[in-house]
Amino acid sequence: MSATATVKTLNIDGIEVPINGERNLLELIRKADIDLPTFCYHSDLSVYGACRLCIVDIAGRGIQGACSTPPEPGLKVRTQTEEIREIRKISVELLLANHERECTTCVKSSACQLQDVARKLGIQKVRFKPVHEPAEVDRSSLSLTRDPNKCVLCGDCVRFCSEIQGIGAIDFAYRGHDAAVLPAFGKDLGEGECINCGQCAAVCPTGALTPRQEIDEVWKALGDPTKTVVAQIAPAVRIAIGELFGMPPGESTRGQMVAALKRLGFKHVYDTAFSADLTVIEEANEFLGRKTKGGKLPLFTSCCPGWVKFAEQYFPELLPNLSTCKSPQQMLGSLVKELLPAELGVEKKNLVMVSIMPCTAKKFEAKRPEFAQDGVAEVDHVLTTQELARMIEEAGLRFTKLLPESFDMPMGFKTGAGVIFGNSGGVSEAVLRYASEKVTGKKLLNPDIHAVRGEDGLRIVEVPVGDITLKLGIVHGLKNARTLAEKARRGKCDLDIIEVMACPGGCIGGAGQPVSRDPDIRKLRTRGLYEVDKNMELHKSQENHFVTECYQRHLGEIGGKNAHRLLHTHYHNRRRIAGETIELGEGGDAEKLKVNVCTGTNCFVKGSQNILHDLLHEVEVEKLQDKVAISASFCFEKCDHGPTVSVDGNKIQWCTAHAAKAEILQKIKEKNL
Amino acid sequence: MRAQSKPDCNGRKFVKVFTILEKHGRKPSRLVPILQAVQEEYRYLPKEVLTYVATALDISPARVYGVATFYSHFAIEPKGKHIVRLCDGTACHVKDSIPILDAIRKRLKLEGKKVTTDDMLFTVETVACLGACGLAPVVVVNDQVHGAMTPTSGVKLVEEIIAREQA
Numbered sequence: 001m002s003a004t005a006t007v008k009t010l011n012i013d014g015i016e017v018p019i020n021g022e023r024n025l026l027e028l029i030r031k032a033d034i035d036l037p038t039f040c041y042h043s044d045l046s047v048y049g050a051c052r053l054c055i056v057d058i059a060g061r062g063i064q065g066a067c068s069t070p071p072e073p074g075l076k077v078r079t080q081t082e083e084i085r086e087i088r089k090i091s092v093e094l095l096l097a098n099h100e101r102e103c104t105t106c107v108k109s110s111a112c113q114l115q116d117v118a119r120k121l122g123i124q125k126v127r128f129k130p131v132h133e134p135a136e137v138d139r140s141s142l143s144l145t146r147d148p149n150k151c152v153l154c155g156d157c158v159r160f161c162s163e164i165q166g167i168g169a170i171d172f173a174y175r176g177h178d179a180a181v182l183p184a185f186g187k188d189l190g191e192g193e194c195i196n197c198g199q200c201a202a203v204c205p206t207g208a209l210t211p212r213q214e215i216d217e218v219w220k221a222l223g224d225p226t227k228t229v230v231a232q233i234a235p236a237v238r239i240a241i242g243e244l245f246g247m248p249p250g251e252s253t254r255g256q257m258v259a260a261l262k263r264l265g266f267k268h269v270y271d272t273a274f275s276a277d278l279t280v281i282e283e284a285n286e287f288l289g290r291k292t293k294g295g296k297l298p299l300f301t302s303c304c305p306g307w308v309k310f311a312e313q314y315f316p317e318l319l320p321n322l323s324t325c326k327s328p329q330q331m332l333g334s335l336v337k338e339l340l341p342a343e344l345g346v347e348k349k350n351l352v353m354v355s356i357m358p359c360t361a362k363k364f365e366a367k368r369p370e371f372a373q374d375g376v377a378e379v380d381h382v383l384t385t386q387e388l389a390r391m392i393e394e395a396g397l398r399f400t401k402l403l404p405e406s407f408d409m410p411m412g413f414k415t416g417a418g419v420i421f422g423n424s425g426g427v428s429e430a431v432l433r434y435a436s437e438k439v440t441g442k443k444l445l446n447p448d449i450h451a452v453r454g455e456d457g458l459r460i461v462e463v464p465v466g467d468i469t470l471k472l473g474i475v476h477g478l479k480n481a482r483t484l485a486e487k488a489r490r491g492k493c494d495l496d497i498i499e500v501m502a503c504p505g506g507c508i509g510g511a512g513q514p515v516s517r518d519p520d521i522r523k524l525r526t527r528g529l530y531e532v533d534k535n536m537e538l539h540k541s542q543e544n545h546f547v548t549e550c551y552q553r554h555l556g557e558i559g560g561k562n563a564h565r566l567l568h569t570h571y572h573n574r575r576r577i578a579g580e581t582i583e584l585g586e587g588g589d590a591e592k593l594k595v596n597v598c599t600g601t602n603c604f605v606k607g608s609q610n611i612l613h614d615l616l617h618e619v620e621v622e623k624l625q626d627k628v629a630i631s632a633s634f635c636f637e638k639c640d641h642g643p644t645v646s647v648d649g650n651k652i653q654w655c656t657a658h659a660a661k662a663e664i665l666q667k668i669k670e671k672n673l
Numbered sequence: 674m675r676a677q678s679k680p681d682c683n684g685r686k687f688v689k690v691f692t693i694l695e696k697h698g699r700k701p702s703r704l705v706p707i708l709q710a711v712q713e714e715y716r717y718l719p720k721e722v723l724t725y726v727a728t729a730l731d732i733s734p735a736r737v738y739g740v741a742t743f744y745s746h747f748a749i750e751p752k753g754k755h756i757v758r759l760c761d762g763t764a765c766h767v768k769d770s771i772p773i774l775d776a777i778r779k780r781l782k783l784e785g786k787k788v789t790t791d792d793m794l795f796t797v798e799t800v801a802c803l804g805a806c807g808l809a810p811v812v813v814v815n816d817q818v819h820g821a822m823t824p825t826s827g828v829k830l831v832e833e834i835i836a837r838e839q840a
Binding site: 162167168169170171172173174175182183184185186192193576599600601604609613616617632634 | 688691720721723724725727728729732733734735736737738739742743749
């Protein structure tokens, strides 16, 4: 034994490899620069061990899955044998047999792991016949397309949704030959609890889940001579799109992006970071107002549309805690539709706003009815980073060779504060850079606030601002958001601000970004955005003189009437699942008094099942079966005032069995039943 | 008795769901026995009741649906008043169980994936083995076992029930 006997090793393909806290053999093998193929392994998720591609031959143990074997000193592992190659090939061939192999027309083509693995394993013929009936493609979601014919049942999507987002909008259903990944009750994705973050699509190895494509609509608008098409680009796009053109992750390509968009036919190209600066000012003042006047705290950020839908579904009583600020995407859309028609001399209906986002949920956000005035949407189309890259390729533009161009003024001007919005912790840092100067009245010399930066999904930090210390919660991943929201709901949360981003690492890890299996990619993109900030001359939103001018010329007072009309919004309770009512008792006779008890999640938690129980009992005792029809329903979307009972269409909020009974007896009397 | 209406849940039975949930301490780990008890009550698992169970146990409706569809014992569509189970285990299969199934399904006008008659009177299913191989081929009608069946005697069983229902 050598002097370094303390380092434990195992043998991989004849080479001794040190064990250094790796969780499983697969991690260790990959560290040794051998890339075993996998579908179902994802370092952020639990080990599933279903795809059987990472199998290895361990001396004395036979063939085992590397992902589900802990590294042990002394193991002799072989990653390549005739037998292993044959097993891998058969596994992939069987998957291919039932896979819709229309690769040339698949959105995932060239980023598909199944395609990649089949090529690497040298599969040139599929010996097995397909046995699956083609299933219908689910296009119900505004953000995602679900094609069951391309699913390999690896379960990555299912585990991401439940383990990282804490939702479980999709899960395995049926078994064996019929097994499928489905939303609850086989309904469409657009109907259920899905919050559109799209991380299922980001981890999907094939084209079974993909961002909904809006490229055709955008080409159509660009080709229409009556339309004036303008664009906005979110911060996180600029440091990721280059990956699709062979550039290193994290490298900023904003100049090339602007040039590309101009060549595609966009009249003006604006920066979402400009409206992020606006968001900082509105939101920081909203926060300081609440803090000094005793308003609702903690203040939850509202930039992430995935989180907003999540809060609407599961935390209706916290909606007053959400910042009323629109997201930067919607703020810019709102300003563009308000100001540009006059400036450019075009009709509002002929002005088309396209935003380029790292995010699939932004597609849903843009279609929210609150974000349209007189039938004109603030943002007409949302393209993901991936989609923009595809358009650039389609137009034949050599992205890396384009001469950089500048954003259009005034809404293309931003400070570093607006740019770092794309990183988890970025919104907090930008708000702190503003709040600090506003509270202390002194110049903040070093704008970098390293305390709020980091990779952990749940960070609690304290930052001194003048005489006070602000306590912030910074989360990414909605399961982490749930942890803090539960505390806030119970009144056990002493935080001032909670920044929530649904995607890992923030927007830089959004599902619209280039697909990557590189575990370091998020780090590189995060660093890239901080570098963009570093290289700018201004770092604080309050230094953005175009923002100042915008207040002077158009918005008036910060947080004032006009600012509210254009830059703020409201939220509403949202049911998590579409469901029919359950008729209880002899059924719905038209003559009977209709009583409907909400048994949705929120009312359930507040005891609606007891009300239902008592009412059914009362009806029997009072012999009212001929007069009253009781049913249970799922969610009246009045969750913050629950439990809710509807008697003859009249909704009683904060209802009790006693109150419901009184109303029923009253109505029976009134209606002379 | 009138054929089963959909969904078949009256107030008393719904109250039973509360009792079932309480009996199992509202533990997510008790999901399977809870679903078994619910199916005992309703004879199938109505979607709305599943949503209610998911809410009460604080697990996602998609997962409850996954469990309910995984086990062939659970039915998510309403079943007929009379359940005809035909054994297609190895012993019954080699003794020609399939022609019996075909004859019964033809008599009840069940085609393709349809297992329940339109009048909700019959559901016809196959099971993998009833453990009564000595009596093969076996047909079970509403928990009553009939051995050494033929296509003719199988159809006769069904016709007897129809006659009784019409009487």
